[in-house]
Amino acid sequence: MFEAGLRLGDTLTNDELRTLFKCGNMGGMRRSRQTGTLVIISDDTKSLYKDEWKNGILHYTGMGKLGDQSLEGNQNGTLYYSDSNGIEVHLFEVMERAVYTYRGIVQLADEPYQSLQADEEGQLRRVWIFPLKPVRELDEPEDRALSQLSSRELERRSKISRRERRPKTVETTVYYRDPYLKELIKRIAEGKCQFCGADAPFLDRNHEPYLEEHHIKRLADGGTDTIDNIVAICPNCHRRMHVLNREEDILKLRFIAEKNEEKLNRLLSL
Incomplete structure (x- = not known):
């Protein structure tokens, strides 16, 4: 297990996140082979992806801005097989631009499924939705x-x-x-x-x-x-x-x- 040294609710800048997890600085799904983690970011300040919490489960939209999303050659596959591939998934939420709030380690709560959403050109396409649940209960803010x-x-x-x-x-x-x-x-x-x-x-x-x-x-x-x-x-x-x-x-x-x-x-x- 990667020790991030973070408490639930801690906030980071994008650069601090990149440095800590040794991952890229762009995109909503960032894999790091050095730390064995996949950082996923649910960004409420952007309108393209329709992430939604239902009964304590985050229905998280996969990566890919144009056309149907795929499980091949990207981090959608990493998240899809995260129950068996040994990758630790860390969730951040962005509710305020450029402020990344740590929500802890998450895991698949159910089978991923496909849904219809518009891509960045407004065309309807198939996206992957990943139902995720926190391993620990979310802390309340101070x-x-x-x-x-x-x-x-x-x-x-x-x-x-x-x-x-x-x-x-x-x-x-x-x-x-x-x-x-x-x-x-x-x-x-x-x-x-x-x-x-x-x-x-x-x-x-x-x-x-x-x-x-x-x-x-x-x-x-x-x-x-x-x-x-x-x-x-x-x-x-x-x-x-x-x-x-x-x-x-x-x-x-x-x-x-x-x-x-x-x-x-x-x-x-x-």
Whole structure:
């Protein structure tokens, strides 16, 4: 196994990626015989390839910009046989131009299949799609890193981050909570509890007002992790909601959540 020395979520420049993996500096699939790796890049800033996350599986489009894609003489074949050829596949995502975010080692989750997509001249052609799953669960981004992003970038990454994730059952059921949306809600609240109106009780370790996200309809009851179902409230009010669960409180929070959606639209228009 190649030791990249990277943590999930680390970011590299293109040159740093090339130097670390000893691979080429161009293309979405880069093989290195020196490190025994295949670096694949899912680039959301480019429109040609239609990569898509579904239920935690990345459906990754193979290489080839013109005409039908082939498995011969390119890295599509390397990825196709990666379960048996000893090649370690490392995934990077580009959600912000020239910033390569490390998503760790991935492996085929199912048989690759063919689909129809347009090539760079707009002609419909057959492409190879590779269903890939992370070997390790993706880490969530650090709160400090989130606080540095613009509101528009948080909203954009939130859409990407959702990836149609579903609950997973281990010993208990764990529900995915969108960290970008959480930061947006806190930003909309401007340091005040959205239920009682009081200032946040203290600053967190990043010197930001401490508020907690609350889902008005619980995720376990079928609630959605969307802006119209989330408010930012102080710990005291958060505990009140879970202990008392009063209908009048729920109605008030629903009204606040509706206003949050309007506030986000105004925030993004600035």
